Amino acid sequence: MKMVTMSEAAAKTEAAKPILSVNNIEVIYDHVILVLKGVSLSVPAGGITALLGANGAGKTTTLKAISNLLHAERGEVTKGTIVFEGDQVQALSPNELVRRGCIQVMEGRHCFGHLSVEDNLMTGAFTRRDGKAEINRDLEMVYEYFPRLRVRRASQAGYTSGGEQQMTAIGRALMSRPKMILLDEPSMGLAPQLVEEIFEIVKKLNEEQDVSFLLAEQNTNVALRYAKYGYILESGRVVLDGAAEALRTNEDVKEFYLGVGGEGRKSFRDVKHYKRRKRWLA
Amino acid sequence: MELLNSIFIKPFQDMVAAPDFLLQVLWEGLVAGVLYALIALGFVLIYKSSRIFNFAQGIMVVFAALTLVGLHEKGIPALLAVPLTLVVMLILAIAIERVVLRPLVNQPDIILFMATIGITLFLVGFGELIFGGENKVMITEQLGIPTGSFTFEPFGGFVSIEQKDLTAVIGAVVLVAALLVFLNKSKMGRAIRALGDDHQAALSVGISLSTIWILVWFIAGIIALATGIVWGARAGVSFALEVIAYKALPVLMLGGLESVLGAIIGGLAIGILEKLFEIYWGQPLMGGNTETWFAFVFALIVLLFRPQGLFGEKIIERV
Ligand SMILES: Nc1ncnc2c1ncn2[C@@H]1O[C@H](COP(=O)(O)OP(=O)(O)O)[C@@H](O)[C@H]1O
Ligand SMILES: [Mg+2]
Numbered sequence: 077m078k079m080v081t082m083s084e085a086a087a088k089t090e091a092a093k094p095i096l097s098v099n100n101i102e103v104i105y106d107h108v109i110l111v112l113k114g115v116s117l118s119v120p121a122g123g124i125t126a127l128l129g130a131n132g133a134g135k136t137t138t139l140k141a142i143s144n145l146l147h148a149e150r151g152e153v154t155k156g157t158i159v160f161e162g163d164q165v166q167a168l169s170p171n172e173l174v175r176r177g178c179i180q181v182m183e184g185r186h187c188f189g190h191l192s193v194e195d196n197l198m199t200g201a202f203t204r205r206d207g208k209a210e211i212n213r214d215l216e217m218v219y220e221y222f223p224r225l226r227v228r229r230a231s232q233a234g235y236t237s238g239g240e241q242q243m244t245a246i247g248r249a250l251m252s253r254p255k256m257i258l259l260d261e262p263s264m265g266l267a268p269q270l271v272e273e274i275f276e277i278v279k280k281l282n283e284e285q286d287v288s289f290l291l292a293e294q295n296t297n298v299a300l301r302y303a304k305y306g307y308i309l310e311s312g313r314v315v316l317d318g319a320a321e322a323l324r325t326n327e328d329v330k331e332f333y334l335g336v337g338g339e340g341r342k343s344f345r346d347v348k349h350y351k352r353r354k355r356w357l358a
Numbered sequence: 359m360e361l362l363n364s365i366f367i368k369p370f371q372d373m374v375a376a377p378d379f380l381l382q383v384l385w386e387g388l389v390a391g392v393l394y395a396l397i398a399l400g401f402v403l404i405y406k407s408s409r410i411f412n413f414a415q416g417i418m419v420v421f422a423a424l425t426l427v428g429l430h431e432k433g434i435p436a437l438l439a440v441p442l443t444l445v446v447m448l449i450l451a452i453a454i455e456r457v458v459l460r461p462l463v464n465q466p467d468i469i470l471f472m473a474t475i476g477i478t479l480f481l482v483g484f485g486e487l488i489f490g491g492e493n494k495v496m497i498t499e500q501l502g503i504p505t506g507s508f509t510f511e512p513f514g515g516f517v518s519i520e521q522k523d524l525t526a527v528i529g530a531v532v533l534v535a536a537l538l539v540f541l542n543k544s545k546m547g548r549a550i551r552a553l554g555d556d557h558q559a560a561l562s563v564g565i566s567l568s569t570i571w572i573l574v575w576f577i578a579g580i581i582a583l584a585t586g587i588v589w590g591a592r593a594g595v596s597f598a599l600e601v602i603a604y605k606a607l608p609v610l611m612l613g614g615l616e617s618v619l620g621a622i623i624g625g626l627a628i629g630i631l632e633k634l635f636e637i638y639w640g641q642p643l644m645g646g647n648t649e650t651w652f653a654f655v656f657a658l659i660v661l662l663f664r665p666q667g668l669f670g671e672k673i674i675e676r677v
Contacts, residue, residue: 145561148464174564186559188552199552202545203564248563 094118095256095288096142096178101156103137103146103312111137113312114156117290119256124282124289126299126320128333129309135292136183138309139258142290143180144170161255175203177255183264183292185241187248189234193225196233196244200251211251218247221277239270246274250281256288257281263295271295275302296333300324308333369638378515383637384630389523390605391629392530396585397602398609398621399537400578405615406554407574408459409467413474416603417481418579422447423586423595427497428489436500440583447579448572455571463567482597491597496590498522503591526588533584534622537577541618546573554616608657614667624668628653 096119103112112134119125127135140146141153144165158165160178168176179200188196197218201211219226222243228236233244242262249257259278263271279302281287293299300306300320307317308329316329323329373380397415404412425446429439458473499505504521511517541547546569553560553570561567586595589602609628613620632652640648660668 143562145558148558148561150464169566170561171564171566179564180562182559182562186556186562188555188559190555191548191551195548195551198545199548199560199565200563202549202566252564 093121095121095161096290097159098138098142099157099159101138101141101158102154103134103141103151104154105149105151107150107152111151111312112141115309115312115314116156117307117314117317119288119290120305121255121288122282122286123305124278124291124303126296126303126306127290127292127309128296128299128306129294131294133309134312135309136260137312139180139260139290139292143178143258144168144173145180171203174252174254177253178258179249179252179254179256180258181245181249181260181262183260185238185245187233187236187241187244189232191233192230193233193236193240193244194229197225197247197251200248203252214251214253218250221250221281222247238265239267239274242266242270242274243277246277246281250285250287254287256290258290258292260292261294262291263293263298271298278302296329364643365639368642372638376515377513378511378517381512382517383633385517385519385523387630387633388626389527389629390633391626392527393585393588393602393625394605394609394629395622395625396530396533396581397606398613398625399534399618400581401606401610402613402615402618402621403550403574404578407550407570408470408553409557410459410470410474411467411615412578413471414477414481415578415582415606416600417478417485417597418447418450418582419586419589419603420595420597420599421450421481421485422579422583423496423590423599424485424489424494426583426587427494427590427595430497430500431489431494436497437502439497440501443583444580447583448576451572451575451579454575455568459571460568485597493594493596496587496595498587498591501587503587522588522591526591529584529588533581538618546570550574605653608653610667611657612660612668617667620667628656631656 098115098117100114100116101112102110102114104110115134115138117125117127117138127138129135137146137151140149140151142158142160142165146152153166160173161176163176165173165178173179188199191199194215197215198211201214204211219229224240225243225247228240233241236244246257246259246262262274262278266274275298278289278291282289289303291299291303300323303320305318306320306323307314308323309315316323316326318326324334397419400415400418401412404410404415422443426439426443429442430436434442454477458477459470462470462473503525507518507520508524509516509518541551549560549565549570550573552563553565553567585602586599589599593599605628606625609621609624612628613622613624632649635652636646636648640646640652
């Protein structure tokens with residue numbers, strides 16, 4: 077079989093300057109639970125990058141490390157660095173990060189249930205200082221991308237459907253004028269055609285609004301169709317990365333993540349010929 | 359038989375027989391209720407945005423009133439002393455955020471509750487140190503609050519309304535209305551409500567906890583000053599004023615810790631009911647002084663039937 081080699085991976089990423097780079101980070105919860113054991117990845121400016129892996133692999137933890145939301149869960153980055161647009165993320169508060177253009181859409185949507193859809197969207201503009209007119213223009217833009225939200229603008233978000241909540245959560249992030257959105261499992265619990273709809277919008281936002289995406293997904297199939305590059309995470313380590321196209325045709329990925337051939341899902345660790353690369357380890 | 363009559367029939371006969379007196383009682387109850395509602399609102403805002411049950415709310419009332427009267431004693435004109443007191447309350451809010459809340463964020467709720475007990479003790483000591491421990495008189499007249507009274511003669515009877523009570527009610531209504539508009543229409547108000555709904559999500563969209571916390575503690579400070587002026591005008595300014603905050607507890611039990619509307623309606627209901635009970639049942643049947651306990655018993659009984667309180671926010675569950 078053909079491995080995705082390091083040089084190939086590097087060649088694909090170096091085309092664009094990274095907007096985000098995560099360098100060999102370790103994350104520990106509650107001072108003792110080591111969850112990320114040296115994760116490195118980079119997201120090119122203007123790209124859609126997928127972070128794939130089974131439940132519990134550490135995708136959410138990685139995203140929260142980047143958006144600096146770990147503290148609230150008693151998690152801590154104990155090693156490594158995260159650099160967003162040249163600045164160390166660890167030195168910035170979540171508020172400051174959002175202001176600089178890096179925002180997370182959390183797993184499970186997390187809309188403000190008692191607020192109307194429109195109020196939800198408006199909370200996304202908290203960090204902005206460019207005035208009402210600009211903010212209202214962006215609200216209009218969000219409604220253009222998500223016409224369904226315009227219809228539901230006055231409804232309490234808690235009473236809208238899962239798809240509408242996902243749209244609200246993405247729209248809310250858009251209101252902050254992000255350069256980069258960390259999108260955690262947007263497909264979770266949604267019907268296939270809705271998943272497709274959401275990903276189409278992600279693609280449009282990426283192309284038209286120049287928003288870079290780091291996309292955590294268990295739905296490998298969909299994610300690799302929309303992403304340009306992918307990382308596969310297992311038990312807190314990146315076990316494979318490469319261009320989306322290469323990953324999709326990779327035999328191991330096909331077998332373990334795309335459900336093509338093979339008998340049931342195994343782990344990369346069980347595959348003898350697979351050697352974990354240590355290229356990021358200093 | 360006699361007893362049943364005096365519980366279930368006579369009080370209502372009395373109400374109908376002297377409707378003017380009933381109106382008077384209702385008015386007195388309303389005035390107290392407005393204050394309870396205000397104080398409960400202070401609790402609710404802080405609880406919603408930080409999950410802290412603020413034990414210090416009562417002492418903040420005393421501290422605000424003491425500061426106002428103290429500043430005036432030091433020669434500052436009353437109308438200047440009010441904004442100055444507000445500045446002091448703002449500084450207090452900033453200090454509490456910096457020194458207490460920020461270092462303790464992510465600690466268990468009970469630790470934060472204990473921290474507010476610490477704030478209480480500090481304010482008692484600090485207030486005494488600066489303004490002395492002796493009772494003071496609220497500078498009602500100097501603030502331009504009218505002290506006379508209106509009288510009406512409805513139903514051929516007689517109702518008297520003290521102008522300072524009327525001022526208090528109008529002031530409280532304006533304050534509550536302003537607060538509601540602020541919460542529902544402004545960016546910061548929206549952020550406070552968002553934080554109450556989902557802490558993590560609020561952080562994720564960049565809502566600044568520090569800013570919101572300072573804001574809600576400052577609002578609690580404004581409410582404390584308003585209550586301090588009104589209650590102080592009736593009862594004098596002393597550390598005993600703190601008890602008014604305890605009256606907020608049954609209001610919160612009734613209205614729910616997280617409901618703004620619950621605090622308002624609960625406060626009014628308790629103020630009015632405890633007055634009615636005292637006059638028509640307490641005094642004739644129990645020798646009076648029922649106002650000290652009625653609210654708690656009433657709230658407990660309601661909770662037996664509605665554990666989420668009368669207006670506990672509906673928990674929206676949807677997958
Ligand atoms: N707050 C936490 N405290 C302790 N362990 C956690 C916490 N959050 C996640 N974990 C653990 O970290 C691992 C990775 O979780 P997560 O990042 O949520 O994975 P994924 O998003 O890929 O499903 C899991 O084993 C999970 O049990
Ligand atoms: Mg996850």
